[in-house]
Amino acid sequence: MSVYIIPAEDAAVLNAQVSSEYGQMLFAIEDEHGWLFDESAFPAGFDFDAVIAACAIGSDLAGYLADKPQLSSRHCKIYRYLPEGDWDKLAPPMSVNYRTGLDRRLERKTTRVLGDVVSVEYFGSATFNPNGSKSFADRVLIEEYEWKRDPPGTLSRDITIRWDLEDGTTHAEAKTMTRMYSPDERMLAGEKRRKSIITDLKVYVGGVLVATQVSDVTDGAQIEAALDLGRDFIRDYSFQIANYEMASDQSLFAAIQSDAAHAWLDVPTNGGTVRDAVLAAINIWGIE
Helix, strand or coil, rough: CEEEEECCCHHHHHHHHHHHHHCCCCCCCCECEEEEEEEEHCCCCHHHHHHHCCCCCCCCCCHCCCCCCCHHCCEEEHHHHHHCCCCCCCCCCCCCCCCCCCCCEEEEEEEECCCEEEEEEEEEEEEECCCCCEEEEEEEEEEEEECCCCCCCEEEEEEEEEEEECCEEEEEEEEEEECCCCCCHHHHHHHHHHHHHHHHHHHHHHHHHHHCCCCCCCCHHHHHHHHHHHHHHHHHHHHHEEEEHCCCCHHHHHHEEECCHHHHHCCCEEHHHHHHHHHHHCCCCCCC
C-alpha cells in the first residue's frame, strides 16, 4: 500500500475529524519527510470517503490523493541500481561505491572548465547522437568539484556528492570530501590539468572547423579537409603545446595571439572570433 505526503493544513483538519470520532486514531503522522498518510494503518472497512467529505477537502479519498506525492517519490534514485537489502531509501547511501558497487554501470558526464573538473554527473541512460556526441537522461547523482589555489602554491579540492530523488529534486543531505595535495602531487595535478585543456582544445578546434568550413555535413571529403586544418594547427604548435603542458609556458598563448597563418582563427563565433575562444580556453594565467 502506498504512503502519501499531505499538506500540514489538511493533516490538521483530518486528524481533528478522525480523533473526534475514533479517539486516539490519527489520519496522518508527522515525521522528517512531512505529514504521512498510510491507508494500511487503518482497520479494514474504514470509511475514508466520509472523513474527506466531512472535512470539505474533497469528495472521496481517491480524488483527494490524486495529486498528492507518494513517499516513494522521495526515494534516492540510486536504490534502483543497488542489490535488494534493508535500505532506508529516503536517505542517501553515504558509504556506497556508486562506481563499482551497483548492479549496473551508470553513464558519466564530465564537465571541465580550464582543465579543472567542475562536475561529474551520473545518469541512468545515454544515447549516441549522429555527430558522435552523447545525450544523457535520468540523472542519479552529481559530484561537484571546488578547486582551491589559495594561498598561491597550494592546491586542495572539495568534492560534494548530491543524490537525486525520484520526484526530480535533490536530497538535502550531501557528502563533502577534501583532498590536500602535496607539492609533488600538485605538480602532477597541474600537468594533468594542462593536458586536459589541450585535449579539450583539440576537440573544440575540430568541431568549430567542421561547423564553419563545411557546407555539406554528408560530404566526407569536406569534413576531412576541415579536420586537416585543425591537425595542421596542432602540428604547427606542437613545440609550444609541449612546453605548455609540461611547464605552464606562455609562448603558446603569445604565438596564437599573433598568428597570421591560420585564417580561420578570425572567423566570427559566439560574439567573438575563434581566436578569442582558443585563447580563452588556454588562459590559465588570467592574461587580459
